[in-house]
Amino acid sequence: MKKLIVYGILFQTISLFGQEKTFQNKASDLIEGAVKENRTVGIGAGFSVNGVIKWQQGTGYMDVENKAVFDTTTKTRIASITKPMTAIAIMQLYEQGKLKLDEPIQTYLPNFPKKKEGEITIRQLLQHSSGLDGYNGNKEQENKINYPSLTDALALFKERALIATPGQAFNYTTYGYVVLGLIVEKVSGISYESYLQSNIWDKAQMTSTGIEYFDKSIPNKALIYHADSKGKIKQANQTNLSDRIPGGGVYSTVSDMLKFGDAVLNFSLIKESTFKMMVENPNLKTQGNGYGFGWYLYGENPNYGQVYGHNGTQTGASTFLMLLPKQKTTIVVLSNTSGAIQSVSDITIKLFDIAAQSTK
Secondary structure, eight states: OOOOOOOSTTSSOOOOSOTTSOHHHHHHHHHHHHHHTTSOSEEEEEEEETTEEEEEEEEEEEETTTTEEOOTTOBEEOGGGHHHHHHHHHHHHHHTTSOOTTSBGGGTOTTSOOOTTOOOBHHHHHHTOSOOOOOSSHHHHTOOOOOSSHHHHHHTTTTSOOSSOTTSSOOOOHHHHHHHHHHHHHHHSSOHHHHHIIIIITTTTOOSOEEOOTTOOOTTBOOOEEEOTTSOEEEOOOOOGGGSHHHHOEEEOHHHHHHHHHHHHTTSSSOHHHHHHHTOOOOOOSSSSEEOSSOEEEEEETTTEEEEEEEEEETTEEEEEEEEGGGTEEEEEEESEETOHHHHHHHHHHHHHHHHHTTO
8 A cells, every 4th residue: 555644734724715615615615626626536525523423425426337426325445444443453352351462473373474583563563563564566456366364365475574673663564454353353253354343333333334355246335446647537447355354455434434433532442541552653653654553643733633544545445534532523535546645635634624613
């Protein structure tokens, strides 16, 4: 997954529109403009404050050929926004005393090869400091192979040498979250999907979220599109996400992702003290935003306080989830078009002020 670095943009207040427009109109203009300017095929966005959805809307198409509209109930790939879900699953098991963050992962996965570069821990997997590498080229990134289980997916990369000594450097890798997903299975005794369904999606009342299986038809799910560097958009070739489910294999909707963000902010999934652990900065990154346990640390905005979140980019998806704990605000933007992450990022940031205006 291509990483998005957000420099400085969170440290300013953006005046967007004349005061004559309502906050709903201002928000609608943002996503409608992205479609009109051919930056994305379909897009949905929304924000909630204190657990109340103040605005949500979709526009464009989930299926261009059939003129099927993209709305807030359209299911679409969320890409790496899956990682905070996996991290929360791990921390739930940590709260229950079922795993320890600093034990070698062989404690839970005895068949995982020991590495000459050093022992890998759960903490390091959460922080992307395990030394595991990412996709080995475009063929893996655009995967077409079906892996029936997380154990099968693990076999793809587990024998590879590490690219750094564990705990010493930040190296973003979705494969590290595949390992975490398998640990969830081994410790809980149920499948990764079943665990998230019972302990995250059901608890947050997310009724339209699940695992994307290559051979399974999902009603009301968006087709995937790609915008190239010249701005030309076409339908993308289908990719198989079975190699990365805990790091980027989930689909959801705008409405469900707002519920997820709210559940994080109201501490119905994990304790407040646990969330604070997740957003501590290990100071492993030398450039850009810090990274905790499954969350990017976007720093302190002078108007809104600390900002946490995650973006996602993969074939047919450009996504963003932002949390403003001080404001009890969740912001979500989901697009079914890869190559649109900059537009999605810009919209997300501009929604900060609009969300604040909605409370006045």
